[in-house]
Amino acid sequence: MTRDRLIELAKQFFPEDEVIPRKKPGELEIRTTRDRVVGVLTWLQNEAGFDHLMYISGVDWLEDGEIELVYHVYSYDHKLYCMVKIRVDRDYPWAHTIHKLWAHAQPYEQEIHEFFGVYFPGNPDLSHLILPPEWSEAPPLRKDFDPLEYSMKLYEPEWFKSTDTFASIANRLRGEEAERIIRSVLNESARLHGDAPEKDGEGEA
Amino acid sequence: MNREIYLPDGYTTIRKIGERDGYEVYDLFFGPNHPGMHGNFGYVLDMMGTEIVRVRPNAGMLHRGFEKAMERKKWVQNLALIPRVCVVDPDPNEVAYCQAVEELLGVEAPERARYLRTITLERSRLTAFLMGMGGVGGAIGLYSATYLMMADRDRLLDMFEALTGARVYHIFNVPGGVRRDAPEGWFDGVLKVLDELESNIPDWDKLVFENPVVWARLEGLAPITEEEARRGGLVGPNLRATGAKFDVRRDAPYAAYGELDVEMHNAGDGKADALTRAVQVRLEYEATIRLIRQAIAKAKKLPSGPVRADVGPLHKLRVPKGDAYSKVESSKGEFGYYIVSNGGYTPYRVSVRGPSMPAGIHLAKTQLPGVKIDDVAAWMATLAICSPDIDR
Amino acid sequence: MSSKMILDLFGMTFFYIVVGLTFMGLGRKITARLQRRVGPPWYQSFLDVFKCFSKTSISHNYIMDLGLIMALAGLIATAYFMPVAKGWTPAGSSSIVVILYLMTIGYLGMAMGVSASGNPNATIGISRALALMFGYEIPFAMIILAMISVLGSSSLSDIAMSQAGGIQNWNIIRFPLGFLAAEIAFQAMIGEKPYDHMIAPAEIASGPMVELGGKFLGIAFLLHAVQLFVETGLMVNLFLGGASTWYEFVGKQFVVYFTSMVINTVFARYRIEQGIKHLWVWAGSFAAIQLVLTRYFDIFSR
Structure with missing residues (x-):
């Protein structure tokens, strides 16, 4: 089965869903909803020959207030790769379990439950696999979980707070802010070692 | 529950x-x-x-929160983190990540870089196979195999050091290509090491794969059928051992694999037990040596040229909005990186698909009950379960 | 008991331990060289023992202390019955039945000590050791029966002395099948591969050793050292013609140990049930054939 044929069939079976070919040949994307995703995946597995569930990724879209689940499935026979995306509400996130389709989806869902707080009713084991059982914070891979803040709260070393240099550098050390700090550190070391300060726009940082 | x-x-x-x-x-x-x-x-x-x-x-002791850490670091800084996702076979991580970034950027690595990537990946596979075969020995008490193969692995690490300056975590790939070209005489050095490895294969066969005690231990342990392996998310040598003819390097070629002849070996037919899986690794080990020779023969004929596509200053790299999934065949099977970018200096989300999770978590729950304590380590070693990619 | 005898006993105990620890160090060196490594120096085992005894150690209860000391005492007592040179033993007698009987005290004491620690790995290890004992004691007993039936004496000194006068008189020539069986059983006896089920690091995290630390681990090292002396000594006296001087004895012991270490290096470990089966099928059948040939056909006796 070629990609075009698959897209044609998918559109026929799931007229409400978006079926989009991706940039790379042999890749396509199906955007569907929570209620139809099990149907889409069942069809892909049983009718279209997509044997292999690679992974289920979660993405937290903080601004949209949604969590996206991406099911990566692959067909060994047709050498096609399909990405099935659904979005669930961020405040009450849940999705249907697919561990009856692919048994190894169980740990994947367990992991997403652990790190994004998405519930999968019907999954036999949603206990914490990686986090400690007594974890009471927000699910850690959500965008509003700040690991630095969490560490400060958890450990609270006195020197950490008293000398604000360390904490403030660590706080600022991300994104565009990082560049300025790295630059100043480099300049400082160049001054100490007597080298010329590095020019903008050179290779690696 | x-x-x-x-x-x-x-x-x-x-x-x-x-x-x-x-x-x-x-x-x-x-x-x-x-x-x-x-x-x-x-x-x-x-x-x-x-x-x-x-x-x-009982996972989580090794969890380093890489996926979260990568969201806070720049695109190029992440290169220092990702090899650590799989300790024994670090290069597939780098290549998978760089390929996903390249796909989003819309650039392609130059030919020389693709060949260097191929050779590095395959040598990394060799080191992991040596550790895997030695690990099978170690799990059933044949420590000589572990030590002897570790000595072979060291030769390969020396060549890694000559190319990248590092022995285990090479950080050799960057978005757009590789960090530097191979130094003078490096290809010949690799060929010499490969000769040595090849001359040792008969010894390893006698020690491990023809050893009656190894056969007694592994034969019939934890059989998996082809259908179970396909549907159960098993990949790489574990899948091919059951007779399935799937290999990312052939099915969705990346780097320079499209121009090379990747051999397909199947140790079993329709079903694989622990012994078949061990033999599969041994077959692929030999095939990998031949593949590196092939790649080096072609790479030597390449005209000299750049090894890195121009993506601008790396520390100011901004990747256009979008998402990409890139996969690489590691020694344990398919390693996938799903990367989402919102156009910033840092990734929006990096999701790592390690090959060990289906076997290490799911299969363990279904296959180990009924097995004696004697065979747990052998079961893990033959399925090549690498815990760092479960706990990443 | 005269003061000379007491001195003898102390001196011999020291001798057993020194020989055993040296063997252990050399064994590690041999293994290392076969595995393309440099290996530790030959005296590494001494350093290990000194270090272990200089540490504080955790005891779970007094049964654990007593069990290990009982094991060490049992094995040292066994060693006193081992003829060293010209059939001389510190204990004055060398009945093989007593030796085989006392040897189990080592394992029983170990079993008592480590089971008291409550770690399931240790318990599995010791249960494997006791199960394996069934595997090797039966072939071994058959061989000894064959020898006793020829010689008419159960004294190890007599068996050793009867082989005097050159290699052609050694039991390794006269009881070739028996030697083969004994060699297989010996491998299980000193717990080397393919029969190192008791300590199986990758399976049960070194079995009985798992809860031992500090001085207890030191005692376990000494235990292994004396055990090596007794078991290699048994092989030398039974098959390699005994010895006329103590250094000849130690030399022969080392040959036995060296062979065992080489076999150890190239083999993996059986499962416990496979191990026992292998011992019964191969060592057992060799020993049985030997017994039948010796007893009823009178082939190998002089």
């Missing part, structure tokens, strides 16, 4: 007989502090006598 779903057939009967005879089900911690366990991973085994009745994976 109903945890009893993973109980094997006959568990209730065994338990009843056991209870009538006054046996007790007790917990045994197989790892994290256990010589048979690779890495800080563990299973809590519910045991009766020496037989396992239930398995609870």
